[in-house]
Amino acid sequence: MTSDLRVSLPGLELKNPIMPASGCFGFGQEYGRYYDLNLLGAFIIKAATKEPRLGNATPRVAETPSGMLNAIGLQNPGIEAIMAEKLPWLAERYPDLPIIANVAGNTEADYVAVCERISQAPNVHAIELNISCPNVAHGGLEFGTSPEAAATLTKACVAVSQVPVYVKLSPNVTDIRPIAKAVEAAGAAGFSLINTLVGMRIDPKTRQPILANQTGGLSGLAIKPVAIRLVHQVRSISNLPIIGMGGVATAGDALELMAAGANAIAVGTANFSEPFACPNIIKALPDELAKYDLHDFKTFAVNQEVL
Amino acid sequence: MTSDLRVSLPGLELKNPIMPASGCFGFGQEYGRYYDLNLLGAFIIKAATKEPRLGNATPRVAETPSGMLNAIGLQNPGIEAIMAEKLPWLAERYPDLPIIANVAGNTEADYVAVCERISQAPNVHAIELNISCPNVAHGGLEFGTSPEAAATLTKACVAVSQVPVYVKLSPNVTDIRPIAKAVEAAGAAGFSLINTLVGMRIDPKTRQPILANQTGGLSGLAIKPVAIRLVHQVRSISNLPIIGMGGVATAGDALELMAAGANAIAVGTANFSEPFACPNIIKALPDELAKYDLHDFKTFAVNQEVL
Amino acid sequence: MLPLEWLLTIQDQTEIAPGIFELRLSGDLAQEKVQSGQFVDVKIPSDALLLRRPFGIANVDAAHNTITLLYRTVGEGTQILSECSQGTELSVLGPLGGHGYPIDQLKPHQKALIIGGGTGIPPLHELSRQLVAKGVQVQHVFGFANQESIFYQAEFEKLGPTAYATNDGSYGYKGHVGLLLDEQFADAATTYDAIYACGPKGLLMAVDNRFSAHPNAYISLEERMACGVGACYACVTKLKVDPTIQLKICDDGPVFKTNEVLL
């Protein structure tokens, strides 16, 4: 029996549920040298901000048990360069690859400006509103830790966006549920879960943090149980679709997160361990489903029917 | 040159900074069969509650990459049995081993009653106020996530306790600093950091959580970078001593957490991987210090002078 | 101080049935007094797996200084273990379990019924060996998924008669062990001086029910464990007579009398 890996989310008719996570795959040009990105279900590009950003000083990454810390600091060429170069490059080579644009900013006005502009790109099918970056002084967590601030920002972004807006929530909160509810009420099309936890490594020799930014975002296998918990928790209070992520490295991990309530899966850190992680997972999904006598995702994520 | 591993904290003059973490070493009777507990710097016993507790249904543990989840649910024989049997057993065999009593409860009255009673045991040198257990319906996180609630509880417990009270904070909060500050102002002698993160694993076959309690506390190597960050963050706003924990398995891990600001180190999950983890770490500390031309902890943790 | 941790060397490892491995480990743990039903807790050689894996002791060979484990590959840990080559050193805790199968009460020529299913069977091999060494007559009743998954058939038949039940009827009785017991061992409670069981929950419940009044009937339980020595309270089970009393399977078990704990 052949498998049907398709999943359908607002704005996103995907041939399979697997997509590179924002910030772990640039704008596709690098990994695009090594395999055909058309294999992917979708692709979440690196955060776009209004102005070009240089990000933080180096070192920007450090290793942790079954995980890593990053403090890239949203380096990106800015919305204009992304509109002029990055998105057209993708559109030309991969006209059928749905792009999800990760959007960040310092102020509401920044977010709104970028959402309005980037959602007009013909290959951008959805926005992932990044209100959860732990590595920048402004924006990021400020909007992501208060239900009111998150709702106000979401509403403003939804109003100007031509495509559905998924809000990427932070795991670094006491209770994610009021934030998720507020964001849903403000018009979000779905959630993206989870961004990185905040962590630190110290060099015992210098007794200083390894990262120039001191703290960084913890990602990779180590955070998978936290991602499962938060996806499960948000699923328990909302029927909106969830793009799940956090420590997915195998088809088994992907199914576990989908069993928790995710409708599609983003893969971040695993790309670094294994550059072919995404195509490998996509290839392994039919056999993984077959282990449980399944051939599609229909019975996953309670809300799948609704879509 | 010989090393001097002593550290000095309120209530605790320790021959070395290494102690088993609460809940990972019972009341000492089991590991006491296999090695001399007098090797330990101190020992934090399993949570004590007013009434005997049965804890949660099984399965109570699940594995995660470089970590584990537990949802024991504070099973313990209750304060009376602990006073009558567990503490005397320790006092008789290990009269010089400083015991730190982990205290939990449903209500402020519960906490106060247990603190008052247990702090009178002759071998209890300090209390670790557990306001951060993620695995119980009441108490635990309720007190641990609000600065006001944490302060009120701390104040009440400090008032009745014959020994210094260290407050064990939760990592599952948006910002730990106001909670730490409130607890300090309320009279805490120090902090204990960190309790477990909240996580979940799902059995892909049944699509149900593996743990009967659904969620569990994530511990082990995986959370080390989160522990380092929180110890560093609390150290940056307080000079109170910190008992650091979270993923310590080697002498190197212990030094890293001390470099972040911890004055002593508790070892939890590592006991399960390696039952001799604590004595092994103690034995390895002099060489680990020597790597950095050090022979004691004097230059660690900014507040060491103050004590 | 009791000994606890051993560095054992993989002597050899063989796949004796699909997904079932026989692992022979050499080292001085084999010189310890092992009660059948006791288990070991194996550190899997993977940096990311913090918890040890418990396995029953299927055989102790003091003369050759080896112990044998039999296990099924079910997840990551057993998969990695099955790929370890000869000569690999493993950290092993044991013998663990404060209570194995009691056999001292039995005399030569008395009769024991040994009931097992799937990967519950390994510790029953050491049990049967020890009973036979005492002169006890053993009868085995084992359940498997199908003929293909049967292992250690010759080893057990050497020790005593062995009846098989398979789910699909591909070998022996068709159906589960409970039905086989009803049909062919209806008088077991009076015929046998001791009853011993290990296997999946369903089998244990069947044995617990059928032999609840038998003065010498024992079942061995499994539960997810962390410490393996009684310190973490992960593996508890409740007493039947008073469910507010909890026992630890790793330390107060893994063997309990029938009718003793809530299944």
Added chain:
Amino acid sequence: MLPLEWLLTIQDQTEIAPGIFELRLSGDLAQEKVQSGQFVDVKIPSDALLLRRPFGIANVDAAHNTITLLYRTVGEGTQILSECSQGTELSVLGPLGGHGYPIDQLKPHQKALIIGGGTGIPPLHELSRQLVAKGVQVQHVFGFANQESIFYQAEFEKLGPTAYATNDGSYGYKGHVGLLLDEQFADAATTYDAIYACGPKGLLMAVDNRFSAHPNAYISLEERMACGVGACYACVTKLKVDPTIQLKICDDGPVFKTNEVLL
């Protein structure tokens, strides 16, 4: 599509100086065109280490289908790597680095100065080999902590004269490479047609300063990396003329012209 990932087999591994290992890997990566200065990114066989480890390519031997890495054990990853036995298969990405050391501009009998320190030296071996194969005359100037830590001395001396500086003066010049350059290679900027360097930051800064105007002088940088292919922005460095322009060391480097980037 470009090739990227290879399964290479450890042919042999030797500790050639205290804590310095020579690792020979066999597999078809050795058939790729490798520019000296390019590197590989090795998956360490440990489940808990997610990030690969970058190492310069010290030698390519297409005839024997092997490449050689030289590395120092500094932390957990290199420690585990050093314990891997012959026959172990490693997943290796490479050749990585969009820009290695340019040599096409040099003609036979022209002169190249190769400056290195410690574990920056490995890629300079492949560089020197390629230069000598072209008929370029090479002079090496290497810095080490002490005599004991010197490696590949015979290999380099076979290719060209080699001057040594050690911190403690136990071999060659006493002091760091910068001082040795000042004292014994004061005219280097005009004497040599090309300058190549790799090593610790201090050495690179010394070279960058001394040869900032040289039209053919190159340094190779190191930085903590995640992806190794240019996708994650972990390993950036700023352009000197315009620090708002950032280059990725893994992809736009690791070799840069002197005076090109901010050190």
